[in-house]
Amino acid sequence: MDQQSNRQPQAFPEPGIDDFGATLAKHGLTLTRASSRALQINVGLLCDLACRHCHLEAGPSRHEVMTRETMAEVIAYAGRARFEQIDITGGAPELVPHIEWLLTELAPLAPRVLFRTNLSALGRPESRALVEVLRQQRCVIVASFPSCNTGQAESQRGIDYMGKGVATLKMLNQLGFGVDGNNLELDLVVNPTGAFLPPAQCQTEQKFRQDLLRKHGIVFSHLYTFANVPLGRFRHWLESSGNLENYLKKLAGSFNPATVQGLMCRSLVSVSWDGYLFDCDFNLAIGQPLEGRKRHVAEMAGHPPIGIPIPTGDYCYACTAGSGFT
Amino acid sequence: MTTSYYEPQDLERFAEIGKDAPELARKFFDYYGAVFAEGELTGREKALIALAVAHAIQCPYCIDAYTTSCLEKGSNLGEMTEAVHVANAIRGGASLVHGIQMRKAAEKLSL
Ligand code: SF4
Numbered sequence: 193m194d195q196q197s198n199r200q201p202q203a204f205p206e207p208g209i210d211d212f213g214a215t216l217a218k219h220g221l222t223l224t225r226a227s228s229r230a231l232q233i234n235v236g237l238l239c240d241l242a243c244r245h246c247h248l249e250a251g252p253s254r255h256e257v258m259t260r261e262t263m264a265e266v267i268a269y270a271g272r273a274r275f276e277q278i279d280i281t282g283g284a285p286e287l288v289p290h291i292e293w294l295l296t297e298l299a300p301l302a303p304r305v306l307f308r309t310n311l312s313a314l315g316r317p318e319s320r321a322l323v324e325v326l327r328q329q330r331c332v333i334v335a336s337f338p339s340c341n342t343g344q345a346e347s348q349r350g351i352d353y354m355g356k357g358v359a360t361l362k363m364l365n366q367l368g369f370g371v372d373g374n375n376l377e378l379d380l381v382v383n384p385t386g387a388f389l390p391p392a393q394c395q396t397e398q399k400f401r402q403d404l405l406r407k408h409g410i411v412f413s414h415l416y417t418f419a420n421v422p423l424g425r426f427r428h429w430l431e432s433s434g435n436l437e438n439y440l441k442k443l444a445g446s447f448n449p450a451t452v453q454g455l456m457c458r459s460l461v462s463v464s465w466d467g468y469l470f471d472c473d474f475n476l477a478i479g480q481p482l483e484g485r486k487r488h489v490a491e492m493a494g495h496p497p498i499g500i501p502i503p504t505g506d507y508c509y510a511c512t513a514g515s516g517f518t
Numbered sequence: 519m520t521t522s523y524y525e526p527q528d529l530e531r532f533a534e535i536g537k538d539a540p541e542l543a544r545k546f547f548d549y550y551g552a553v554f555a556e557g558e559l560t561g562r563e564k565a566l567i568a569l570a571v572a573h574a575i576q577c578p579y580c581i582d583a584y585t586t587s588c589l590e591k592g593s594n595l596g597e598m599t600e601a602v603h604v605a606n607a608i609r610g611g612a613s614l615v616h617g618i619q620m621r622k623a624a625e626k627l628s629l
Contacts, residue, residue, distance in 0.1 A: 341594035384589065391592030395562060399592055 209440045212508045219449040223502045225471070226458040228495040230277040231302070233258075233266055234476060235291065236465040239284040240313045243336075243349045245383055247423035247477045247507075250283040257288045262467040265490045267294070270301045273494040275461075279306040281473065283465075284313035292325045299329035306332045308381075312353060315360035323367065332377040333369055335361065335412075340403040344385040361410045370412040380415045387435035389442065389513060390417035419443065421510040423477050443509035451516030457502045463489050471502045478505065529579045562591040569598060570605040 216223060236257030239250040258266075270278060278298050285291050285307065299305050307326055313319065314333075326333060335357075339345040342354040349357075361378075365371055370378030380400060384390050397415035404410040420426050422439060430436040457471040461482070467489045470476035480503040481487065482496055536543030554564050565587040572580030588598050 339594050341596045344595055386589065388586055388589045391562070391590055395560065396592045399562070 208437060209444055209506055209509075212504045212506055215444070215447055215509075216452065216504075219452075221449060221452050223452065223455065223457070223504060223508075225496055225498055225500045225502060227498055228273075228461050229275060229459040230279055230456070230461070231270055231273075231275040232279040232281060232460055232462040232473060233294075233298075234281050234283070234462065234464055234473060235263075235285045235288045235294070236283045238287050239282060239310065240287065240316075241284070241310050241350050241353070243310070243425070244429055245348055245385075245420045245426040247421045247426060247474060248283070249424045254283065256465050257283070258294075258465045258467075260290045260293070262465070262489075263290060263294045263297075265467055265488075266463055267297045267301070269463075269489045269492055270298055273492065275302050277304045277306065278302040279308070279460075281308040284310055286313035286316070286319050286322055292322050295322075295325050295329055295331060299331065304332060305329065306334050308334045309336070309360075310349065311335050311337065311357040311360040312349075315356050315363065323363075327367055327369070327376065330375065332379065333364060334379045334381055335364075336383070337361070337380045337400075338383055338385050340400060340407065348383070348385045358408050358410070361404070361412070362408065365410055370410075372411075377413045380412050382415060382417045383420050387420075387430060387433070387439040387442075389446065390419050393417045393515070419510040419513050421474050421507050423474055423507050427507075440506055440509065443513045444506075446513035447509060448512055448514060448516060451512045454516065455511055457511075461496060469496070474505075474507050474510075475503060478507075480505070524578050526579075526582065529583060532579075562588070562593055565591050566593055566597060566601045570601040573602050573605040574609055 210218075234248075237248055237250040237254035238252070238257050239246075239254065240252060242251035278301065280291075280295065280298075282288065286309065288294075295305065295307070314323065314335075325331075336349075337345070337357055338348045345357070346353050361370075364378055367376070368374035369376040382390065382396055382400070390396075393416060396417050400415055401412075404412070422430055422436070422443070427436070430439050457475070460472060462470040462473050462476050464470065464476050469482040469487050469489060469492065470480070471482050475481070483500050484503060533543075533547075536547075554561065554568075559567075565584055568580065569584040569588050572584050585598070588601075
């Protein structure tokens with residue numbers, strides 16, 4: 193049962209916020225697909241954390257995970273329609289059965305394979321075999337790590353997060369991830385811990401490098417800062433805390449037309465845990481399928497056609513604020 | 519009585535201070551912009567200083583604005599709280615050191 197794909201899109205836009213499509217039109221822009229370079233695979237909504245900014249509302253009580261059968265269909269698709277990059281995300285992909293097999297099969301099919309982790313699930317003793325596969329297949333580990341401040345990190349990701357996150361980063365460094373000269377990439381992703389815009393990427397990278405080295409002896413390859421997307425659990429929090437209108441206004445007020453050309457939805461194909469196709473993980477979160485109709489990965493011969501329109505919502509302002517999302 | 523002398527929305531109207539004396543306002547805002555531009559100090563460091571000063575002068579508009587600015591420039595709550603302690607230490611220290619004036623005045627008056 194594809195509960196994910198049956199979800200109804202939320203009603204957009206919020207009163208007082210310009211429709212995203214209208215904003216694009218005002219700048220003489222349209223949002224259409226370019227050539228597809230990346231395949232993102234969302235292997236499930238099960239997670240050991242229940243982060244307050246999660247646009248997918250993933251958590252320990254979610255049981256939707258990709259079956260081995262759907263994994264086989266995704267692997268076959270990645271073989272038919274080659275991509276430059278394959279990106280595994282969740283939930284916590286670590287908790288999905290057969291994840292090691294999926295990675296092993298996918299690794300030869302793309303030059304670059306990304307594995308997104310919340311660090312907590314990857315640090316469990318049960319994840320040792322998976323870490324070994326990530327190392328052998330030279331996957332890029334992309335780790336969420338919101339703040340070097342324990343209180344703020346834990347307000348986003350839950351109590352006890354900091355110790356686990358730091359321990360996993362140290363373990364990954366010991367295995368060579370993020371350490372110069374090993375060709376094992378460890379990237380950090382920083383989302384603001386609240387209803388404010390992310391700091392400038394290069395300065396944050398410099399600051400995290402100093403702080404993580406000084407406090408914990410941790411090194412990493414690159415750092416990326418992204419705005420929180422007003423969907424799912426984060427949108428509920430924005431509403432209940434009275435921040436929604438101001439946050440949306442702030443995002444919409446920071447609209448930068450120069451980001452539209454490079455938006456990830458133009459070059460990414462996102463597959464849900466049950467095998468359906470979307471333009472990005474955010475359209476996946478609210479069930480707005482690629483080309484406006486539900487299509488399973490098994491039906492796809494190759495890349496989606498260039499030039500097809502991309503469905504949007506007010507959350508798209510998170511991708512176009514300031515210097516953009518990608 | 520629910521109204522207050524301080525209204526958060528007034529911060530957005532700051533530019534109206536240019537009405538009736540536009541040249542002075544322009545000079546101030548140009549100077550303000552130049553002060554907060556990246557220089558020997560980073561924008562993040564300047565925002566932390568501004569946050570500390572805002573507490574020393576107890577300006578609620580500045581506290582609001584520079585709390586957001588510090589967060590958006592990548593400072594964390596630990597750093598921001600320490601900055602407020604710096605303001606507090608200087609304020610407290612400044613009062614205490616004036617105690618020497620008091621002691622000198624008292625000495626002069628006392629046997
Ligand atoms: S949320 Fe971002 S990536 Fe997704 S469709 Fe909107 S602009 Fe594109």
